[in-house]
Amino acid sequence: MADDRPLLFFDSGVGGLSVLAPTRALLPSAPLVYVADSAGFPYGTRSEDEIAARVPALLGRLAERYRPRLIVIACNTASTIALGHVRAALDVPIVGTVPAIKPAALLSQSRVIGVLGTRATVRQPYVDDLTARFAADYTVLRHGSADLVELAEARLRGDLTDPAHYRAVLDGLFGQSGGERIDVIVNACTHFPLVEAELAAAAPHPVAFVDGGPGIARRIAYLSRGQEWPGTPPAGIAVFTATPDPALRPALARYGLTQIETL
The missing domain is CATH 3.40.50.1860 (Rossmann fold)
Structure with missing residues (x-):
């Protein structure tokens, strides 16, 4: 049977779409879940302690809900501060984002x-x-x-x-x-x-x-080599931690994210 576990992309807002797009181009059959921590946005003005505590806790909830095969922290701020904490907390492959x-x-x-x-x-x-x-x-x-x-x-x-x-x-x-x-x-x-x-x-x-987007996409493709994908991928899911802005819907659809949910 095809493996329908998704790739999960995580950011404070919509920035991680710049990582999702090249990944989707390399792996067009991959099921995708994109998460914007809109309730915590923006991370760049938060303290390191806040981010180090918030990101692993949120990703733990998301891993339980969506059962991803791989998680991409598509945020430089979250990666440089919380990547080690997330890897210690979750038994899922984690790909971070660092300045190129x-x-x-x-x-x-x-x-x-x-x-x-x-x-x-x-x-x-x-x-x-x-x-x-x-x-x-x-x-x-x-x-x-x-x-x-x-x-x-x-x-x-x-x-x-x-x-x-x-x-x-x-x-x-x-x-x-x-x-x-x-x-x-x-x-x-x-x-x-x-x-x-x-x-x-x-x-x-x-x-x-x-x-770093293209390089991260290649890394995701390498880590998922040999894995099965659905013949027809399900609709991509965009998840927000606060009420999503309806004005984002057309842009999300351009990235293949046609189903919108709130955590």
Whole structure:
């Protein structure tokens, strides 16, 4: 019999859709459950202690309810803070999300990289470690923005957003000493690829953007190699921990998530 256990993607909001999309392209038969912890949104302004306690508890409830074959923490903030706690608590394969500093270093010609994330992510020691391992002889400038998370959520709802807001966010990188030499920006929040076109248009000069979504999709495909999938996958499920915004329904449907539930 085909295995109908889903892949479960978890984020504070809709940002993890930037990880779900490349995974769906690689594994089109995979049943999908996408969870937005909308009651806890946004994680980037919460304390490390809050996130370290909240994420494992929520994922425990979700694992009981949906019996996933694999869980993806499609959130840089939650991964850098709570990944170890989740792996210790659950007997399910867990894939985390970390800033794509290694591919950025391979791509950069100027050897000056920008890391754009939430404030909680950019201050994590994990980012220091990635920089030391893969970009030790590069200049790595960081900027944390809660505004950009809100802009990405608004764009997915179909709202118009002001280009000046994106320019203001990017000034946090380009306005730093040496920032004029940035040629690659790491989107170190899964929300940010959802507004990559807006960021590119607002940048003072052409830059490349990289994120972890495609690499995570390949990792999921590797970990699930040889597993059975349903012949016809069921409708994708979007789960919210607070009352879902009806304006998100069309966008969720574009990602194959046509069934909406509340935890």
